[in-house]
Amino acid sequence: xxxxxxxxxxxxxxxxxxxxxxxxxxxxxxxxxxxxxxxxxxxxxxxxxxxxxxxxxxxxxxxxxxxxxxxxxxxxxxxxxxxxxxxxxxxxxxxxxxxxxxxxxxxxxxxxxxxxxxxxxxxxxxxxxxxxxxxxxxxxxxxxxxxxxxxxxxxxxxxxxxxxxxxxxxxxxxxxxxxxxxxxxxxxxxxxxxxxxxxxxxxxxxxxxxxxxxxxxxxxxxxxxxxxxxxxxxxxxxxxxxxxxxxxxxxxxxxxxxxxxxxxxxxxxxxxxxxxxxxxxxxxxxxxxxxxxxxxxxxxxxxxxxxxxxxxxxxxxxxxxxxxxxxxxxxxxxxxxxxxxxxxxxxxxxxxxxxxxxxxxxxxxxxxxxxxxxxxxxxxxxxxxxxxxxxxxxxxxxxxxxxxxxxxxxxxxxxxxxxxxxxxxxxxxxxxxxxxxxxxxxxxxxxxxxx
Amino acid sequence: xxxxxxxxxxxxxxxxxxxxxxxxxxxxxxxxxxxxxxxxxxxxxxxxxxxxxxxxxxxxxxxxxxxxxxxxxxxxxxxxxxxxxxxxxxxxxxxxxxxxxxxxxxxxxxxxxxxxxxxxxxxxxxxxxxxxxxxxxxxxxxxxxxxxxxxxxxxxxxxxxxxxxxxxxxxxxxxxxxxxxxxxxxxxxxxxxxxxxxxxxxxxxxxxxxxxxxxxxxxxxxxxxxxxxxxxxxxxxxxxxxxxxxxxxxxxxxxxxxxxxxxxxxxxxxxxxxxxxxxxxxxxxxxxxxxxxxxxxxxxxxxxxxxxxxxxxxxxxxxxxxxxxxxxxxxxxxxxxxxxxxxxxxxxxxxxxxxxxxxxxxxxxxxxxxxxxxxxxxxxxxxxxxxxxxxxxxxxxxxxxxxxxxxxxxxxxxxxxxxxxxxxxxxxxxxxxxx
Numbered sequence: 001x002x003x004x005x006x007x008x009x010x011x012x013x014x015x016x017x018x019x020x021x022x023x024x025x026x027x028x029x030x031x032x033x034x035x036x037x038x039x040x041x042x043x044x045x046x047x048x049x050x051x052x053x054x055x056x057x058x059x060x061x062x063x064x065x066x067x068x069x070x071x072x073x074x075x076x077x078x079x080x081x082x083x084x085x086x087x088x089x090x091x092x093x094x095x096x097x098x099x100x101x102x103x104x105x106x107x108x109x110x111x112x113x114x115x116x117x118x119x120x121x122x123x124x125x126x127x128x129x130x131x132x133x134x135x136x137x138x139x140x141x142x143x144x145x146x147x148x149x150x151x152x153x154x155x156x157x158x159x160x161x162x163x164x165x166x167x168x169x170x171x172x173x174x175x176x177x178x179x180x181x182x183x184x185x186x187x188x189x190x191x192x193x194x195x196x197x198x199x200x201x202x203x204x205x206x207x208x209x210x211x212x213x214x215x216x217x218x219x220x221x222x223x224x225x226x227x228x229x230x231x232x233x234x235x236x237x238x239x240x241x242x243x244x245x246x247x248x249x250x251x252x253x254x255x256x257x258x259x260x261x262x263x264x265x266x267x268x269x270x271x272x273x274x275x276x277x278x279x280x281x282x283x284x285x286x287x288x289x290x291x292x293x294x295x296x297x298x299x300x301x302x303x304x305x306x307x308x309x310x311x312x313x314x315x316x317x318x319x320x321x322x323x324x325x326x327x328x329x330x331x332x333x334x335x336x337x338x339x340x341x342x343x344x345x346x347x348x349x350x351x352x353x354x355x356x357x358x359x360x361x362x363x364x365x366x367x368x369x370x371x372x373x374x375x376x377x378x379x380x381x382x383x384x385x386x387x388x389x390x391x392x393x394x395x396x397x398x399x400x401x402x403x404x405x406x407x408x409x410x411x412x413x414x415x416x417x418x419x420x421x422x423x424x425x426x427x428x429x430x431x432x433x434x435x436x437x438x439x440x441x442x443x444x445x446x447x448x449x450x451x
Numbered sequence: 452x453x454x455x456x457x458x459x460x461x462x463x464x465x466x467x468x469x470x471x472x473x474x475x476x477x478x479x480x481x482x483x484x485x486x487x488x489x490x491x492x493x494x495x496x497x498x499x500x501x502x503x504x505x506x507x508x509x510x511x512x513x514x515x516x517x518x519x520x521x522x523x524x525x526x527x528x529x530x531x532x533x534x535x536x537x538x539x540x541x542x543x544x545x546x547x548x549x550x551x552x553x554x555x556x557x558x559x560x561x562x563x564x565x566x567x568x569x570x571x572x573x574x575x576x577x578x579x580x581x582x583x584x585x586x587x588x589x590x591x592x593x594x595x596x597x598x599x600x601x602x603x604x605x606x607x608x609x610x611x612x613x614x615x616x617x618x619x620x621x622x623x624x625x626x627x628x629x630x631x632x633x634x635x636x637x638x639x640x641x642x643x644x645x646x647x648x649x650x651x652x653x654x655x656x657x658x659x660x661x662x663x664x665x666x667x668x669x670x671x672x673x674x675x676x677x678x679x680x681x682x683x684x685x686x687x688x689x690x691x692x693x694x695x696x697x698x699x700x701x702x703x704x705x706x707x708x709x710x711x712x713x714x715x716x717x718x719x720x721x722x723x724x725x726x727x728x729x730x731x732x733x734x735x736x737x738x739x740x741x742x743x744x745x746x747x748x749x750x751x752x753x754x755x756x757x758x759x760x761x762x763x764x765x766x767x768x769x770x771x772x773x774x775x776x777x778x779x780x781x782x783x784x785x786x787x788x789x790x791x792x793x794x795x796x797x798x799x800x801x802x803x804x805x806x807x808x809x810x811x812x813x814x815x816x817x818x819x820x821x822x823x824x825x826x827x828x829x830x831x832x833x834x835x836x837x838x839x840x841x842x843x844x845x846x847x848x849x850x851x852x853x854x855x856x857x858x859x860x861x862x863x864x865x866x867x868x869x870x871x872x873x874x875x876x877x878x879x880x881x882x883x884x885x886x
Contacts, residue, residue, distance in 0.1 A: 038494050039826035071744075080754065083744035088812055090819015107823050139757030143712065147760055147780050151610060151710040254709045256604035292539030302535060305594060308601040329601060362543045369546025369565050375495050376827045435608060435709060 017396035021213035028201025042209030050197035061177015134187035153253035161428035201229035208382035255432035268322030280412035286363035288312035483657035485681035498666030503559035506654035517634015531580030547574035566667035583683035621702035658688030661839035713786035713882030721775035735863035740764025783883030804864030
């Protein structure tokens, strides 16, 4: 890197977590660098705090559509050139959108980071989205929706369950958007989204790998520094009103066996220092299905054979509300209702009888080992930092997280289980429809309205 | 405002020769004939071990389709006096993760563990039990068979899976690579416990096994581990592999499915892992359909026409010649149009080969991206497993960049014209009405 002269300016760089540099440029761009010198490579991830939860009805899916069209060119970099230049530099690149954010990333040899920074900085402010380019790309996005959602019964089930479990919060809308919104989306919708959210002060640049943090920050200043920040629209809290009793839906789709998905509203992590319940919830999920000997697999799959698969998961680290999930596929001859009763009985057992020290220690052993294993992936380390930054959580949580989980007691896990009550529950059941001898069904966009 | 100036360094970067440290692979063979591949790396206090056998689904017969998969799946469901639950508990207690790889060629078991003595020793003990003394308990076998049948039902309700199975069957018929990896309901239904025991004894042999190890242990410890694992396996080597199937006649198959998209697969028998044309076909296919947004198929199908989210071509090199697979998914009404675009793209590429610029772009990406292929223990382990299992040269990773750089336009054109017949491709379309 030919940037040594710029280094004098960088005394602001302060360590935030072990081996992590965390700097905010004058224009508001936050730059986080994690050193890992095991291989001569680096990953660059640009996190925009703009996900589907920031969308409005009528233009659902626009965050993700914009992500697709971010590759459609600028004045300096014609359509198709972004990917070509990264590829020519030996890089891999892609992007993803979820409820909370949109992320663009490149993986390269360490000395080629400048290629990625220059391209990202250019399209942060200079995207030129032509109507013709948009018209083709929206077709691609609709094909993506058909592939991932319309023709996938479990995805449809999840989508429909979320739209019921959440009454007000925007998590009720699918990230990819409703088909009808995609069909009537315009290039202007995408351009408006871009104008609203794409700015250095709404972004975090995370770099991990075999790099010198000061060089990276200097390069970031050189490339992103000249971009101007801009006022961001206020974000409304949109808190979810309390649920007042169980909700239940059935989804009919071509399938060969039933499937059950249950979602309980659950606390989310807000205060990294004070909160204990989110960590207890995570351990609870581990006790239920964190390993092959955990309760749901052991009792429902191996012993009672009510299910061929059963699992629990907790999603409590996000910008929006938390949720605790139970899911499973009933064994042949068993019904979704029987599986639901068995899953509820397992929760009840913990509510009444708690968990054993052996179970607790088993989950903690996995947390400790998992913390070591994750060091094998530079990309994953960058992902975690980007997520914490976008959520406004302290970066040292990356390490403290292990201590927080280790500190969870059996009583706290039992208390977490007690929060999973019927009044906070939404249940979705897949009702399999025959596959053969049937005419192609109409596309699902109709169904979404019908609900 | 600044891009013109900043884009200049790109040119310089491309001229600079990439620099990387090679992977130092240590190799030896145990007295039992087990080949061992080891990379010592103390950066992270963990280790990975994998043991692979030529015991994949291609060794099944149509009548017992699923025997190979069920045997593999049962290895850790009761072994060495430990129940399925106890095995899982012992691993979880030390944070170890037991994994499996199962495909047409290969049945493998992998272990990731912390390298500290207590954790490591406990994990090794479970791994040895699973490899040496699987018990295939009758009741557990019934359960696991039922779970595999449930998985088959899910696959029957997935148009992509239906298409893939039909594609392999169209190319290879009802044997070898044509048999479904997870078996058939009929094949699984007839299996007895004795079948699994016999299969294990016949196919999980020390003389065929490949052990791959990477991570925080020393050579002497790795030797000890390999010896322990190899000596407890059934000894000797399995009987010779079945002869490759005769190519099937050209197939065209339309399968009705109540889906909004059609899954379109097209292809023919391609190449084996040790094929002399490997690099010419691999680099050429990067231009045709393997290089993502740099490839012609994605450009024509997605970028120019918006027909599909995903469109690709891949050679799937295996022990015996695997397929060249070209695939896309598009809404039912335009399936024929999209298929024609993919066909024309393949035909145009075979006739004319890549341009100079396309080849240079592909090489820049592959050569410049080489360090990303070996930037984690997990990725290096996968290379060790492939080098060992497919008997690739020990210098495979050292030679890789040179081999890619050495491929010429003429070699690609020649290899594609000899090996790929655009008129000779089988086609499977799943979705909509069978037309």
